[in-house]
Amino acid sequence: MTALLEPETVQLASLEGRSVSAWFGDHKVLDRVDLVMPAGQVTALIGPSGCGKSTFLRILNRMHELVPSASLAGEVLLDGEDIYAPQRRLTEARRDIGMVFQKPNPFPAMSIYDNVLAGLKLTGRKAGRDEKDVLVESCLSKAGLWNEVRTRLRQPGGGLSGGQQQRLCIARSLAVQPKVLLMDEPCSALDPTSTRRIEETIHELKREVTIVIVTHNMQQAARVSDVCAFFLAEQGQPGHIVEQGSTQQVFEAPEDPRTFDYVNGRFG
Numbered sequence: 441m442t443a444l445l446e447p448e449t450v451q452l453a454s455l456e457g458r459s460v461s462a463w464f465g466d467h468k469v470l471d472r473v474d475l476v477m478p479a480g481q482v483t484a485l486i487g488p489s490g491c492g493k494s495t496f497l498r499i500l501n502r503m504h505e506l507v508p509s510a511s512l513a514g515e516v517l518l519d520g521e522d523i524y525a526p527q528r529r530l531t532e533a534r535r536d537i538g539m540v541f542q543k544p545n546p547f548p549a550m551s552i553y554d555n556v557l558a559g560l561k562l563t564g565r566k567a568g569r570d571e572k573d574v575l576v577e578s579c580l581s582k583a584g585l586w587n588e589v590r591t592r593l594r595q596p597g598g599g600l601s602g603g604q605q606q607r608l609c610i611a612r613s614l615a616v617q618p619k620v621l622l623m624d625e626p627c628s629a630l631d632p633t634s635t636r637r638i639e640e641t642i643h644e645l646k647r648e649v650t651i652v653i654v655t656h657n658m659q660q661a662a663r664v665s666d667v668c669a670f671f672l673a674e675q676g677q678p679g680h681i682v683e684q685g686s687t688q689q690v691f692e693a694p695e696d697p698r699t700f701d702y703v704n705g706r707f708g
């Protein structure tokens with residue numbers, strides 16, 4: 441089981457949505473979204489409530505299909521390979537493409553240590569005691585939490601602060617060595633200090649994992665992302681991307697007046 445801990449043989453992966461459309465029943469909520477999320481960079485998805493950001497994110501790791509009425513069209517390519525290809529397994533996509541949610545969701549009664557390793561059971565990986573210790577330390581360090589919890593690894597995850605719980609969830613996602621980490625408003629339930637901490641973590645992590653983050657906080661999008669996509673659903677129309685590009689361009693020299701208004705806080 442050395443594969444679990446092979447030192448930093450990190451291969452950065454790109455993710456690409458091609459003509460992605462989505463429906464809940466017959467309600468179309470996304471229309472032909474094309475977006476490249478470059479390897480080793482942070483892509484921010486921004487836009488008003490209801491424009492389909494979370495739906496798009498869930499399509500990127502095959503969680504959308506869990507909703508009974510949900511359907512989709514298009515392709516999602518992880519390093520050029522469609523995660524929806526018939527021969528690709530659902531569990532493979534979920535392992536390669538991790539997700540962190542708005543509300544921190546550690547297993548509250550489970551120890552901090554076991555929380556970090558919780559994903560390994562789901563992927564069927566086994567590891568010896570020493571390997572586990574090393575993995576727990578490395579994931580907690582990457583998530584920026586190690587120094588705060590190293591002396592209480594056996595205490596329950598639910599005993600941590602909200603910001604610490606969110607970093608624990610990031611550590612848990614990292615333990616299965618994903619190629620991409622999706623984050624849906626990961627800081628919206630957190631105070632400014634914890635938010636900063638997570639932003640620093642994101643900054644560190646992009647060296648080894650491609651990140652896609654949804655945020656309503658424009659300063660955050662500007663601070664953490666390299667690439668930015670502005671989604672909009674106008675007057676009952678399905679959501680689509682109005683503008684995408686380097687974060688600097690989208691924020692400082694947007695081409696579309698709607699992007700300008702949104703990033704300057706004039707609506708949404």
Ligand SMILES: Nc1ncnc2c1ncn2[C@@H]1O[C@H](COP(=O)(O)OP(=O)(O)OP(=O)(O)O)[C@@H](O)[C@H]1O
Nearest residue numbers: 464469487488489490491492493494495496507679
């Ligand atoms: N499970 C569901 N069943 C039916 N409709 C849904 C479901 N989830 C989302 N929708 C609809 O899909 C559209 C897009 O929702 P989504 O949650 O992707 O938006 P969002 O951009 O993430 O919004 P927010 O910023 O508020 O999180 C909305 O019209 C929403 O009502």
Ligand SMILES: [Mg+2]
Nearest residue numbers: 493494495624
């Ligand atoms: Mg959302």
